[in-house]
Amino acid sequence: MTLQSLLEKKDLTYLFLGGKGGVGKTIAASAISIELAKHFDKVLVVSTDPAHSLSDCFDQDLSGGESVKIENVDGNLFGLELDAEKGMESFKQLSSMGMPGAQGMGMPGFGTTSNTTEGTTGAPQMPPGLEGLGADLLGEDSIPPGSDEAFAFSKLLELIESNEYDLVVFDTAPTGHTLRFLSLPDYLDSFIGRMLKMRMRFGNLFKGMRNLFSGGGGGEDVEDNSLEVMETLKKTITKARIQLADETKTEFIPVTIPTMMALYETERLITSLKEYGIPVEHIIVNQLIPPSKDCQFCAKRFEIQEKTMLTMKQYFGEFIQTEIPMVPQEIRGIEQLKLLSKVLFK
Ligand SMILES: Nc1ncnc2c1ncn2[C@@H]1O[C@H](COP(=O)(O)OP(=O)(O)OP(=O)(O)O)[C@@H](O)[C@H]1O
Numbered sequence: 001m002t003l004q005s006l007l008e009k010k011d012l013t014y015l016f017l018g019g020k021g022g023v024g025k026t027i028a029a030s031a032i033s034i035e036l037a038k039h040f041d042k043v044l045v046v047s048t049d050p051a052h053s054l055s056d057c058f059d060q061d062l063s064g065g066e067s068v069k070i071e072n073v074d075g076n077l078f079g080l081e082l083d084a085e086k087g088m089e090s091f092k093q094l095s096s097m098g099m100p101g102a103q104g105m106g107m108p109g110f111g112t113t114s115n116t117t118e119g120t121t122g123a124p125q126m127p128p129g130l131e132g133l134g135a136d137l138l139g140e141d142s143i144p145p146g147s148d149e150a151f152a153f154s155k156l157l158e159l160i161e162s163n164e165y166d167l168v169v170f171d172t173a174p175t176g177h178t179l180r181f182l183s184l185p186d187y188l189d190s191f192i193g194r195m196l197k198m199r200m201r202f203g204n205l206f207k208g209m210r211n212l213f214s215g216g217g218g219g220e221d222v223e224d225n226s227l228e229v230m231e232t233l234k235k236t237i238t239k240a241r242i243q244l245a246d247e248t249k250t251e252f253i254p255v256t257i258p259t260m261m262a263l264y265e266t267e268r269l270i271t272s273l274k275e276y277g278i279p280v281e282h283i284i285v286n287q288l289i290p291p292s293k294d295c296q297f298c299a300k301r302f303e304i305q306e307k308t309m310l311t312m313k314q315y316f317g318e319f320i321q322t323e324i325p326m327v328p329q330e331i332r333g334i335e336q337l338k339l340l341s342k343v344l345f346k
C-alpha cells in the first residue's frame, strides 16, 4: 500500500514524520514534501531536529533559520532548518510572556536541556520567601520542556497564526524530543492557566515586582501588558491543540524499520500520540531487504525480517503500511528523493 490516500486529504495542513533515530524520517519527509508540493500551492518542509540533516538530504543549503525555496522540484516547496539560537529572541517572548523575571519563576527547563542557555541566564531571582511560587505554578507532575522543543513549538504557533503555507511537513527529531514537543500544548495550557490564576490572586504583587525588576526602583509605574499577552497566548495554544487533533488537518506518520526494537518504540510513540489526540493513519516501514539465496548472512536477516513484519502487521494492522526497500546507494539529492516519492506514492 502507498501514501496515495494522503493526496485525498485536501485540508491537510500539518504532516509530521517521526520515529526512532536513523530510521529514515528525513528522507521520508523530504520525498513526501516533493510529491505534496505538486498538489498543494505552497509547501514548507521544516526540520525541528536540532541536529539538522535537511540540507544534506536535499543537497541544498536550507540552514540560516529562514525558509529557502527548494530548487529543481515541481511546485512551490520551501525548506527550513530551525535555528534555536537565532530564534531565541522571539522565543524569549513566549518564555517570559512579557514579564521581566518570568524565567526565574515559571519556565524552568526552557533553556536548560540543550546547549542553548539563553533564557535562563541572567534571570532575576525570586525575592526571599517567594521561591516556591514557580513550583506552585508548574505543579508537581510537570515535566519542563527543553528550549529546542519550546522554540520549535513557538514556530508552529507562528505558522498557525500566519497561514503562510498551505501545508507544513515536519521532519522531527527522534521520538523523545518529539514527544516533549507534542506535549507542549497541554503543558503550556495548564501552565498559563496557573499563571493567569496567580495574576488574579497576586495582581498587585506582580505589578510591584515588575517595577522593581524593570529598574524603576519600585517607585515608577511600568505599563503591564502581561495579562493580555498571556490571554492571547492561551488562545493561540488552544487553537493549536484543536488543529493538531483534527484529522482532516493533521497527520503524524510514524517511520520505522523491521526490527523488534524499532517496533516497540513505534508502539510507544503511537500510544503517546493517541494520548495527545494526534491522528495517525499511515505508517512507513523502511529499509526492507530482499530475499537472498547466495548470501547466508542476508538470508538469515531476511528470515528475521519476515517474522518481524508479521508481528508488525499484528501490532499496526489498523494503519495503512507503506514499505520502502533498502537500496544500495545513500538516498540523497533531488533525483534520489524523486525516485523515493514514486515508491511512496506509486
Ligand atoms: N531505504 C533506504 N535505503 C538506503 N539508504 C537509506 C534508506 N533509508 C535511509 N537511508 C539512509 O540512512 C540514513 C538515515 O536516514 P535519515 O537521515 O532519513 O534518518 P532519520 O530518521 O532522519 O535520522 P535521524 O534520527 O538521525 O534524524 C541516510 O544516510 C539515508 O540516506
Ligand SMILES: [Mg+2]
Pocket: 025, 026, 049, 053, 171, 172
Ligand atoms: Mg533526521
